Amino acid sequence: MSDTAGILVGEDEASVGLLPDPGRMNTEAKTMVELRAVSKTFGDVAALDDVSLSVRDGEFFTLLGPSGSGKTTVLRIVAGLIEPDGGEVLIAGASMRGVPTFERELAVVFQSLALFPHMSVAENIAFSLRMRRRSRVDIAAAVREVLELVQLPDIGNRAITELSGGQRQRVALARSLVYKPRLLLLDEPLSALDRRLREDMQLELTRLHRELGVTIINVTHDQHEALFVSDRVALMDAGKIVQVGHGREIYDRPATEFVAAFLGDPVLLVGEVTSVDERRVFRTGSLRLQVDAGAPDGPATLLLRPERLRLLPDGATSLFDNTLPGEVVFAAFDGTGIFVQVELESFTVSVHTTMRDTLEVAIGDRVQVAWNAGEAAVIPKEPA
């Protein structure tokens, strides 16, 4: 694990853009949720193994990972739906040991949404307020207000079965937000939606987060969603947190091969970093590739991402640090650019050209694949 509690993006990267809004990524903000060495076992399977992390007040934090990595278990432990075997959970500084779910003042949007089928939309939304014995007048006003917030002002009297998938998502969100919880937990609520609707709801989530300032912990296996909506992302694998940080940072500087392979569709080359004539060189087989000056000596993995590579015409003069000749073996338009596979001398690499690139390629064309040293991350081999 490279960082449990918050690798913050360095100053040099702040100029790159696409970094968290300083208001949203307040480093001075107090911690809303903290997990201290939490572990959980189901039978013989360790679902969580010594997990520690902290989520700041007002942060949109995402737990990302493949199925079975333990992210939902973290969420359920925070919600109080599962008791951890070891470790401690704190919410707003208070230990949650022995505190039942209904006293934790949080809300969960479940993957199944878990809307009450025997209640109308308004009754579903009013549920948490009724449990808190608010007056009918207050409840009616709050329900109206939150339905407007999720842009569904006229569906209060409808049955849940009469709603579309997107409307159900919004009602589930409204039900969770109506009593203004300090913490909102999202357990893959968007996973069942089609792509268009999912992207709409991702935008909706970021808007609600911005407007309400509520702390959100989101669980997803969708890397696009994680990078798109989150202030910070924690990547999980086999019950452990592998890396925590801003999405851009995790994407560009993965701590492990697992992180590198999970995000995007990269080519990973195994080799060794050495110094040659004051330059850092990555050697794999007969290849010598220039890498970033900060890459440490020793066994390492080089990460080549399709969108960081360029295609040059065969024989053209290259100003890039690395240029390799090859032959196009596949090319297809995917709506945002052209996806090209190029067979190089010792491996095949994928390149994604943008619509602005003018080079047109066809299967069988000879081309050159080029990139600069800083555009390919080097992952030092983890000690055994």
Added chain:
Amino acid sequence: MHTSQVAIGRPPRVPFGWHVVDGLISLRRSAVGRNVGKAAPLLLIVPALALVGVLASGIGFLTWASLHSYDTFLGLQGEFSFGEYSAIIHDRQFQTDLVRTISMASITAVIAVLLAIPFSLVMARSRRRWMRLALMVVIFVPYLTGDITRTFGWLAVLGPRGPLTWLCERIGVTPPDLIGTLWAIGLGTVQVLFPAAVVILLPAVLRLDPELEHAAGTLGARPSRTFLHVILPQLQIAAFGALAACWALAMGDFADPQILGQGLKDYLANFLQNRYLAIGNPPQGAATGVILIGLVTLGAGLILVLGRVRVRRRPL
């Protein structure tokens, strides 16, 4: 030759059974090549329809018999008349038994369903296999035991030399004399109804989504309020179904009042038997049966309709 004489003379008599076989063979031949696939489902329900038909004909016979006057001395059926109905409706014993049957059926059915709901929930959610098995045994062993055997079991438990008396004597309490009381009948009836209620409720309980209860908890509902506001409303239809079935079963109960009530607290079924066998007035027994069937049908129907009525709150 004997055989040639037969051939020349009258054709031999063919037994009737062979005519039936020939008829079936002809029917099968005529059906070959036709689309019998569509008729197959209808053919499959013929046995069930035949059973219902037999029952319906029995009820029809009862109704027919009840609608005629009857001379108990000569044992002759008279003219068409509502006299038997009038006679039993004005009978004090019938009135008492009717009120007792309806009251006891309602009380025991409600108790059985109230006991069955938590039992079904525990049974459906028990993670331990041995626990589920034990609860299944608790349900099905009494269920599969005959009515009479089970009721005599209660007689032994509640009787003067039974375990209840023994226990009361050990703890220094006067043993209650339950045999012949409504308490004993009620206990026996609830035990009959309870497994039936569980069996009817269990599918609905298994369909409950545990995520809804988790959601209720995260929204601030304590377990008791989750039970009231989330679990019970979802079991409403099944619970009323169980109530209707239990009520119908209890309305027709005979063994419990007969054995545990010792004939002192009769139900309508006991009244009916008395009219048939003790007094020797089958039409009055038939009229009692028709009234009982009508009451059970109406009552169970009403309970089922109530189960489908959604409790409506004022709109927010």
